[in-house]
Amino acid sequence: MDALKKCLEVEHISKTFYNNKGYFTAIDDVSFDVHEGEFLVLLGPGHCGKTVLLNILAGLEEKSGGRVLYKGQEINGVNEEMSMVFQLLSLMPFKTVMENVELPLKFRGMDKKQRREVAQHYIDLVGLTGFENAYPHQLSGGMKQRVGIARAYSVHPEILIMDEPFGQLDAQTRYLMQQEILRIWQEEKRTVIFVTNNIEEACYLGDRIILLSSCPATVKEIFDMSALAKPRDIVSREFLEIRSKISDQTDLSM
Amino acid sequence: MFTANKKKSILYRLLMMVLSVSSVILLLAAYRAVALANPLLLPSFDQIGERFVKLFTTPIKGVPLTAHVIASLRRVLIAMGFAWVLGILFGFSIGWSRTLNAIFGTIFELFRPIPPIAWIPIVIMWFGVGEFPKELIVFIGSVIPVVVNTRSGVMYVEKQYTDVARAFGASRFQMLKEVVLPSAIPSIFAGLRTSVSTGWTVVLAAEMLAADRGVGALVMRGWMGNDMALVLISISVIAIIGAILSFTLIKLEKVVCPWMH
Known part of the structure; x- marks a missing residue:
């Protein structure tokens, strides 16, 4: 099965922060x-x-x-094959939508004409045609996150990392963006690592769900969701069954 | 609801305009009352008008009012040109490089709290009373806010922006050009705004101490000659030009930073 080829292997990662009061293990x-x-x-x-x-x-x-390990090779530092959608939108407020999407391509030395074309393609893909010259402060939360997604896609990454991208959105926009991200993912097939603290969002989007424990983070359980076809009906019996199964396993954060 | 809001805001703005216009009128009326009650304290509007005309018919030190204004402006603009260019370059260097900050930052911090006017005796002793010493004093005064604001704008660029640049593989130069410089611009402009008002203040102080021409010299001349009307005219000119300078800078900022509201 082609879909099961490993593209990234994460092995025994741990992270401890030290400060003058002692240490704190974030990942174990x-x-x-x-x-x-x-x-x-x-x-x-x-x-x-x-x-x-x-x-x-x-x-x-x-x-x-x-x-x-990326495709069997150990990696350290920034990797060109990966791209990220940030939790804080992190759009440059002093750059237009077009300039923000172009920025990673500029860093990679692509010439201006080509850069424009690629950026335009992804701006169109995320549904922001006509907003190329707008500044981030003129956009709504959902639109800003679309810019972040277009920017991450623009470099043709093998792996897209999305860090709670919809955390700051209101519920309505969040549902819409969940559908949008599935549509974009199906149009531009990439490996996606999507982080969330929302069980419903996880069940709606994930092919697999890796459930992490509360601090320090450890892998609690891995759920295979491939049996449920997408787009998923969030009130179907199967969906709700798996949702409550995951929810029983989840640590409360508060 | 939208239209109601808009209506209210127009009314509101109109009211604010009426308020600010009437406060100016009130101030002038109060002035007139004092001038009428005690002509020794303040000259009347008629006297000021006459004095204003006389500034052109019998010029002071051989030149009309406009030449004095130009002399002051020239000093400020030359000094400020250097202060902006050198101040931004220096502020950028010590904000960007820890080594340079270690070498020059401390020296700068030592000089920073000295009021620019305190340099006047030294500068006059070294360079006399020509144009250069006055420009130098204005330079000293206006370069400091530029350096301070540029440095903090560069140092405190938000981590989320540099993280994005790093994640997308920016080189150190690209980071500087695409992220650090533009995100420091608002802070740099804050420095420029302060430098304009400081520069304008300092040039007048320098001219009051030692100058033949310039608006500061006119104030001094009025004082020495017990010519209160001349002092008041000079002060008004100072206020008007100061306002024009800061207004120009605000317009410039809107052109340079179109992303700001």
Whole structure:
């Protein structure tokens, strides 16, 4: 089965922070595989070290132990094959939508004309045609997140990391963006690692769900969701059954 | 609801305009009352008008009012040009490089709290009373806010922006050009705004101490000659030009930073 080819192997990752008051373990021995082309969801309670884990995968944060393999090769630091949608939208307020989407391509030295074309393609894909020259402050929360998604897609990454991208959105926009992200994922097949603390969102989107425990983060259980076809009906019996199964296993964060 | 809001806001703005216009009128009326009651304290509007005309018919130090204004403006603009360019470059260097900050930052912090006017005796002793020493004092005064604001704008660029740039593989130069510089611009502009008002203040102080021409010299001349009307005219000119300078800068900021509200 092609879909089960491993594209990223996370082995025994741990992360401990030290400060003058002592130390704090955010991640404790987390291991999992990411399969090529899948939509993998990391589900965990708030403040359980999910963002730290993603930052380690993206090369923004040093790990205290373990290793990350990309297609069998150990990687350290920033990897060109990965791209990220940030939890805080992190759009440059001083750049237009077009300039924001183009920025990663500019960093990679693509010439201006080509850059425009690629960026336009992804702006169209996320449904922001006509807003190319708008500044982020002129956009709604959902539109800003679309820019973040277009920016992450623009570099043709093998793996897209999304860190609670819809956490700041209101419920209505959130549902809409969940449908949108599935549509985009189906149009531009990429491996996605999607982090959330919302069980329903995890069940709606994930091919597999990796359930993380509360602090320090460890892998509690892995759920295979491939039996449920997408788009999923969130009030169907199967959906609700698996949802309550996961919810029984989940640590409360508060 | 939308139209009602809009209506209210137009009414509201009208009311605010009436308020600010009437406060100016009130101020002028109060002035007139004091001038009438005690002509020694303040000259009347008629006297000021006459004095204003006389500034052109019998010029002070051989030149009309406009030449004095131009002399002051010239000093400020030359000094400020250097202060902006050198101040931004220096502020950027010590904000960006820890090494440079370690070397020059401390020295800068030592000089920073000295009021620019305190340099006047030293500068006059070294360079006399020509144009250069006045420009130098204005430079000293206006370069400091530029350096301070540029440095903090560069140092405190938000981590979320640099994280994005790092995650997408920006080089150090790309980081500087695409992220740090533009995100520091609002802070740099805050420095420029302060430098304009400081520069304008300092040039007048310098001119009051030692100058033949300039608006500061006119104030001094009025004082020495017990010519209160001349002092008041000079003060009004100072206020008007100061306002024009800061207004121009606000317009410039809107052009340079179109993303700001």
